[in-house]
Amino acid sequence: MNAQPEPVLAVRNLRAYIGTPRGAVRAVDDVSLHVGRAQALGVVGESGSGKSVMARAIMGLLPPRSACSGEVLFKGRDLLTLPRKERQEIWGKQIAMVFQDPGRSLNPVVRIERQLTEGMRKHLGIGKSEAHGRAVDLLREVGVPDPERRLRNYPHELSGGMRQRVMIATALACEPDLLIADEPTTALDVTVQRQILDLLRRVQRDRGMAMMLISHDLAVVAGRTDRVAVMYAGRLAETGTTRAIFAAPRHRYTHALLDATPSLDHQRHAPMRVIPGSLPDPTSPPPGCRFAPRCAHTTDACVDPGPRMTSADGVAAGMDHLIACVNPVAAPAAADGAAPASVGAGASPNTGLAKGGDLVGR
Amino acid sequence: MVLTVLQRLGRSVLVVLLVALGSVLLLSLAPGSAASVILGENATPEMIDELNKELGLDRPIWSQYLHWLADAVTGDFGTSPITHQPVTDAIIERLPVTIELAVLALAFSLFVAVILAIISASLAGTWVDRAITGLSSVFLSVPAFVAGPVLVYYGAVQLGWFPVTGWNRISEGLGPNLQSAILPVLAISLTEIASFHRLLRTDLVATLREDFVGAARAKGMGRGYVMLRHALRPSSFSLITLVGINLGRLIGGTVIVEALFTLPGLGQLVVSSINSRDVITVQGVVVFVAIVYVVVNMLVDLSYGWLDPRTRKVARA
Numbered sequence: 233m234n235a236q237p238e239p240v241l242a243v244r245n246l247r248a249y250i251g252t253p254r255g256a257v258r259a260v261d262d263v264s265l266h267v268g269r270a271q272a273l274g275v276v277g278e279s280g281s282g283k284s285v286m287a288r289a290i291m292g293l294l295p296p297r298s299a300c301s302g303e304v305l306f307k308g309r310d311l312l313t314l315p316r317k318e319r320q321e322i323w324g325k326q327i328a329m330v331f332q333d334p335g336r337s338l339n340p341v342v343r344i345e346r347q348l349t350e351g352m353r354k355h356l357g358i359g360k361s362e363a364h365g366r367a368v369d370l371l372r373e374v375g376v377p378d379p380e381r382r383l384r385n386y387p388h389e390l391s392g393g394m395r396q397r398v399m400i401a402t403a404l405a406c407e408p409d410l411l412i413a414d415e416p417t418t419a420l421d422v423t424v425q426r427q428i429l430d431l432l433r434r435v436q437r438d439r440g441m442a443m444m445l446i447s448h449d450l451a452v453v454a455g456r457t458d459r460v461a462v463m464y465a466g467r468l469a470e471t472g473t474t475r476a477i478f479a480a481p482r483h484r485y486t487h488a489l490l491d492a493t494p495s496l497d498h499q500r501h502a503p504m505r506v507i508p509g510s511l512p513d514p515t516s517p518p519p520g521c522r523f524a525p526r527c528a529h530t531t532d533a534c535v536d537p538g539p540r541m542t543s544a545d546g547v548a549a550g551m552d553h554l555i556a557c558v559n560p561v562a563a564p565a566a567a568d569g570a571a572p573a574s575v576g577a578g579a580s581p582n583t584g585l586a587k588g589g590d591l592v593g594r
Numbered sequence: 595m596v597l598t599v600l601q602r603l604g605r606s607v608l609v610v611l612l613v614a615l616g617s618v619l620l621l622s623l624a625p626g627s628a629a630s631v632i633l634g635e636n637a638t639p640e641m642i643d644e645l646n647k648e649l650g651l652d653r654p655i656w657s658q659y660l661h662w663l664a665d666a667v668t669g670d671f672g673t674s675p676i677t678h679q680p681v682t683d684a685i686i687e688r689l690p691v692t693i694e695l696a697v698l699a700l701a702f703s704l705f706v707a708v709i710l711a712i713i714s715a716s717l718a719g720t721w722v723d724r725a726i727t728g729l730s731s732v733f734l735s736v737p738a739f740v741a742g743p744v745l746v747y748y749g750a751v752q753l754g755w756f757p758v759t760g761w762n763r764i765s766e767g768l769g770p771n772l773q774s775a776i777l778p779v780l781a782i783s784l785t786e787i788a789s790f791h792r793l794l795r796t797d798l799v800a801t802l803r804e805d806f807v808g809a810a811r812a813k814g815m816g817r818g819y820v821m822l823r824h825a826l827r828p829s830s831f832s833l834i835t836l837v838g839i840n841l842g843r844l845i846g847g848t849v850i851v852e853a854l855f856t857l858p859g860l861g862q863l864v865v866s867s868i869n870s871r872d873v874i875t876v877q878g879v880v881v882f883v884a885i886v887y888v889v890v891n892m893l894v895d896l897s898y899g900w901l902d903p904r905t906r907k908v909a910r911a
């Protein structure tokens with residue numbers, strides 16, 4: 233997977249500033265990342281780090297009064313400059329999105345059937361009865377019992393978990409090449425969360441689809457993604473294979489985040505540790521590394537000149553594991569340390585996670 | 595469900611009765627009486643007393659009211675002592691004019707307001723939106739008695755397209771009928787358009803921020819489709835309420851506009867009956883309007899169920 237074919241999605245130097253009365257919120261500030269074909273990328277970061285704004289920028293859903301620059305290359309075409317008509321042929325058909333709160337992302341006054349089928353009727357040009365048949369199949373695929381009846385329902389007649397399954401079915405309707413799931417389970421009961429996450433991973437693999445799974449929780453992406461991108465305050469902190477990052481996080485922020493993530497064995501005993509401090513003011517972020525004010529390892533160089541995105545293991549080892557950290561966590565000993573680059577090359581999406589595995593149990 | 599309907603009906607009847615009582619009391623406070631109006635200025639107090647007795651107006655107010663009520667429940671609103679016309683007939687005679695005015699004005703206002711609201715909500719914050727919203731605040735503060743004469747001046751006097759005053763019944767042909775309706779309808783509509791536009795624009799802007807609108811866009815649906823199929827309906831709850839209130843109000847008589855254009859509608863009937871102390875007619879019209887009000891409000895409530903499936907569930911439960 234290192235000899236990369238063209239990725240499905242390549243975000244390059246994306247900036248998304250949102251105008252507010254207090255000044256421009258630099259929600260996404262020079263982020264570059266990519267999602268390969270049939271690959272699952274986890275995007276992780278604390279609340280407010282700009283994950284949703286990035287997803288919205290990709291989907292053309294930024295609020296009015298926001299400015300966007302950089303490139304969002306979908307199969308080589310830049311969604312930021314493509315004419316609206318052509319973009320509308322990509323959204324919903326080739327890129328689909330599942331939102332955070334299924335209670336709010338379904339129209340309360342429209343029956344499930346219309347919401348589920350309107351996209352495919354537009355993009356695939358199929359008639360009502362064909363769309364109905366497909367909708368029934370899709371609902372079955374995502375585990376909605378009695379789909380015929382559900383199609384006639386309104387959203388409020390469904391439970392939260394069922395609604396999110398409907399949203400996933402809707403997203404899958406046109407067989408997209410990329411699915412963006414923005415915290416698809418934060419609004420759901422804990423018991424349902426895991427089912428939905430596993431469902432997402434299953435359909436992603438079954439269909440050979442690429443997926444961007446956004447979460448503030450590292451444990452959520454741990455067993456369900458191939459690669460991870462860690463965001464902090466609108467910037468990318470670290471990106472690499474999920475396995476490498478969970479085995480040996482190099483960026484100080486990732487390290488702290490991982491420390492604060494309860495794993496299965498800690499969950500019941502230790503109180504959850506949190507990273508002290510909070511995100512900087514998004515309208516005037518600090519110079520240099522934005523994590524520096526909260527970091528225990530800050531030096532002058534962190535502020536000036538500040539970090540640049542570099543290979544975590546030296547350029548020779550490849551550019552798959554990148555960090556933006558001046559004083560990274562020391563690379564682990566050779567046995568483990570060679571892992572990021574070589575595992576990256578050999579890892580199929582099915583590779584289990586050595587250390588990440590025990591984090592899944594949330 | 596049955597219980598709530600009964601409760602509602604009970605409440606509605608109570609409202610109508612109170613409205614009738616209120617109108618009787620108000621008129622009894624005003625100086626003069628029907629008898630003095632009928633007999634003219636030269637009548638002696640004895641003559642007036644005698645006529646009052648004949649008309650049953652010498653009894654105490656509550657007794658008059660109860661007698662009237664007993665007849666009213668059978669559908670008999672009494673006969674005007676002044677014109678000797680049964681009140682029901684008088685209402686039926688005037689009703690078509692008022693209903694036509696009200697319905698035309700509301701339909702036209704809604705049509706224009708919805709289009710304007712869609713335009714300004716989808717361009718919220720731009721100069722187009724600000725221009726439309728500014729215009730609508732201006733019209734909101736222009737009362738019909740100002741708009742009416744201006745419209746008459748330009749539409750009737752200057753251009754000569756429409757009659758200055760008067761009313762052509764539908765029986766005289768649809769063309770002449772509409773011609774005489776256009777200026778009054780416009781005079782009524784200006785403020786209606788403005789208030790509908792304001793309300794719907796605000797609700798639309800809020801709806802457009804909802805996640806489900808983003809989700810529809812993320813499906814690649816076009817802007818027009820999202821606006822009409824997803825945003826408009828959940829944004830129209832308060833608009834429907836306002837339309838209901840205004841429909842009731844307009845049926846109650848667009849008194850000023852009817853007076854301005856000398857239209858033979860309910861408003862004129864009320865005004866002339868008040869002037870002649872024709873309590874029976876006033877009472878009849880007021881009760882009729884109250885009934886219309888109540889019925890329209892029920893229809894509005896029913897429409898919520900159609901607009902918002904969530905309220906259906908509550909009603910069933």
Ligand SMILES: Nc1ncnc2c1ncn2[C@@H]1O[C@H](COP(=O)(O)OP(=O)(O)OP(=O)(O)O)[C@@H](O)[C@H]1O
Pocket residue numbers: 250251252257258259277278279280281282283284285286295415447448514
């Ligand atoms: N519509 C908006 N108007 C103004 N500021 C916004 C808007 N949406 C997001 N922001 C700001 O942009 C920054 C990034 O927000 P974003 O929603 O992308 O965070 P997130 O990483 O998705 O967090 P969460 O985990 O809470 O979803 C925050 O500072 C937020 O306040």
Ligand SMILES: [Mg+2]
Pocket residue numbers: 283284285414415
């Ligand atoms: Mg978010």
